[in-house]
Amino acid sequence: MDLKKMNNHYDIIITGGGCAGLSLAYKISKQQKLNNLKVLIIEKEEKKKNDRTWCFWTTENLVFNEVISKSWGKLQFSSGYFDKTFDIKPFQYHKIEAKDFYPFVKGEISKNKNNHLLQDTVHSIDCENGIYQVKTGQKTYTSKLVFNSILDIKNLKSSLKKNQTLLNQHFKGWKIKTENICFDSNSFQMFDFDIPQNKEVRFVYILPESSTKALIEFTIFSKKPLIDNEYDHFLKKYISKKLNIDSYIVEEVEKGEIPMTDFKFRRIEKNGVHNIGIKGGMSKASSGYTFYNIQKDSSKIAESLCLNKILNPYQVERYTIPERFRIYDSMILDIMENKGEYISKVFSTLFQKNSIHKILKFLNNKTSFLEDLKIMSSVPSYPFIKAFLKKKLL
Ligand SMILES: Cc1cc2nc3c(=O)[nH]c(=O)nc-3n(C[C@H](O)[C@H](O)[C@H](O)COP(=O)(O)OP(=O)(O)OC[C@H]3O[C@@H](n4cnc5c(N)ncnc54)[C@H](O)[C@@H]3O)c2cc1C
Structure with a gap:
């Protein structure tokens, strides 16, 4: 035949x-x-819905330049312990809808x-x-x-080994348009951990498109998603109390879940x-x-x-992701699952003690082993050692 x-x-x-x-x-x-x-x-x-906003950072020219709708050269980090805006050039943080x-x-x-x-x-x-x-x-x-x-998420859940973790990254975001100038469109907020952590990993992610438009996303790493109006309630409060914005309209909503395992x-x-x-x-x-x-x-x-x-x-x-980075991720996942509120401190120290370029390289799995050791020695090691031993990672 x-x-x-x-x-x-x-x-x-x-x-x-x-x-x-x-x-x-x-x-x-x-x-x-x-x-x-x-x-x-x-x-x-049909794939006609605007069901995802993809962001990534790179120094390279990527093939999908035609559909990059916004790029930022500055990154904001906030946690209450440490707040700073970093210049990330030559990196650019790109957005594709x-x-x-x-x-x-x-x-x-x-x-x-x-x-x-x-x-x-x-x-x-x-x-x-x-x-x-x-x-x-x-x-x-x-x-x-x-x-x-x-x-197949059900299949994934049933295939997990005892020492493997599956967390759910769940989020809801509002793309808002404000009456007054409220945002710096040159910088995006990668993490605002300065919100109640509820023994989980919780942060707000903000992508300003212009001085009056931004996507504000409430993100949680935990086992289960919230009920829908809990995200809405939080977003409303954050926008009015933290960002001091009273007059705005919600133009679009993004809701999603990503398995973290x-x-x-x-x-x-x-x-x-x-x-x-x-x-x-x-x-x-x-x-x-x-x-x-x-x-x-x-x-x-x-x-x-x-x-x-x-x-x-x-x-x-x-x-893509070399084995040693999978081991680091596995340790972080364990801390996220069992001591989620600790992550904002780990990230604060990471951002405080290392150059932003090294951090972005590290988070993209591109640092050398020597650079990894320097970065890891800058954050408290005890929870990582505990996670390493518990998960029997070698
Ligand atoms: C809302 C959201 C925002 C995200 N933002 C980012 C980001 O900013 N940066 C980043 O790096 N990552 C992000 N991610 C994570 C990741 O990049 C995306 O999930 C990405 O779409 C994964 O690509 P994929 O092809 O593996 O899965 P998908 O894009 O989900 O593609 C799988 C496809 O399979 C189809 N399908 C499922 N079952 C069947 C079936 N039985 N028959 C035929 N088709 C089927 C689905 O409809 C889907 O289109 C985001 C994820 C979500 C959900």
């Missing part, structure tokens, strides 16, 4: 057309050598007639004699290569399916930052496909 002649057969199938699925399809479509490949992306949603990202990327992908975007729900992915069968409600599609970004996601499943995105371990366990790693990963996958190669999990770790 000539698979190529079957109209439901593709060279590559990408399941889940969110950030990772679309990024990978985009990077493949930008490689001339891969232009003849038939690529199918299966996504269950889903409402710009999805149509732009889909438009670029659709320029190549070999790419097909299908709105359907994937029910199963099976492999027989080296051929994958991806079943949706309607049809079965086949391919020799599948990249999967569909994460030291679970070892498999890059390659036993049946050979390649996992990408959060499912492929691209999320930093202690912060939930994922976008930057997804971009690195999808570029590298497309480059390796040009060379007819498949990256092994160790190569992937090296350019």
Whole structure:
């Protein structure tokens, strides 16, 4: 049977057309050598909502420059113990909104007639004699290569080992427009820990778009989300009491959850399916930052496909989150889970005693081991040693 002649057969199938699925399809479509490949992306949603605001910091020029809607060169940190605004240049903190990202990327992908975007729900992915069968409600599609970004949280919970942690980063944000000038649009607030911690990790994150517009997000790292009006109640109080803003309208709402875990996601499943995105371990366990790693990963996958190669999990770790950073994240997660209120002190010391450039490099998993040691010796070590021993990390 000539698979190529079957109209439901593709060279590559990408399941889940969110950030990772679309990024990978985009990077493949930008490689001339891969232009003849038939690529199918299966996504269950229409992807028209502004369901995410992605931010990341870098000194590099990234491919999605076209959809970066705002960049900041200054970062604010507040905790009550330590408050400072840092100049982060040559880094820039960039913002991309889903409402710009999805149509732009889909438009670029659709320029190549070999790419097909299908709105359907994937029910199963099976492999027989080296051929994958991806079943949706309607049809079965086949391919020799599948990249999967569909994460099943229930499955993740039941697969956790005893010494692994799963926290939920849950947040709700209001994009507000104020009557008067209220914000410095050159700097964003990465953390305002100066709010009641409730034995958890709680902070406010502020992205000012202009002097009268900002996204203000109440973020918690804990086991369970709050009920909806608890976020609203907090945001209302924070905006009036802390920011002293009385006159404003809420233009948009962003609500989300990100799993934060030291679970070892498999890059390659036993049946050979390649996992990408959060499912492929691209999320930093202690912060939930994922976008930057997804971009690195999808570029590298497309480059390796040009060379007819498949990256092994160790190569992937090296350019995304090397093993030692996974160990640090695992310790921080344990402290977040068991002594959440302590995190604001750890971060205050971190920001107080180290250069901002080193911190941003460290949080992006880019520092050398020697730099890591210097950074780690600047914060109280006891809770980290305790977490290290408890989790039996080596
Ligand atoms: C609100 C929000 C804000 C975030 N902000 C940031 C940020 O500022 N910086 C950062 O680095 N990270 C951020 N993240 C984390 C991370 O970057 C995003 O979650 C990112 O979208 C992860 O990409 P992904 O492809 O793994 O998952 P997704 O983007 O969620 O893509 C998975 C896709 O699979 C689809 N799908 C699920 N089940 C099926 C099925 N059965 N069949 C077909 N399709 C299916 C889903 O509809 C979804 O589109 C944020 C996350 C959220 C939720």
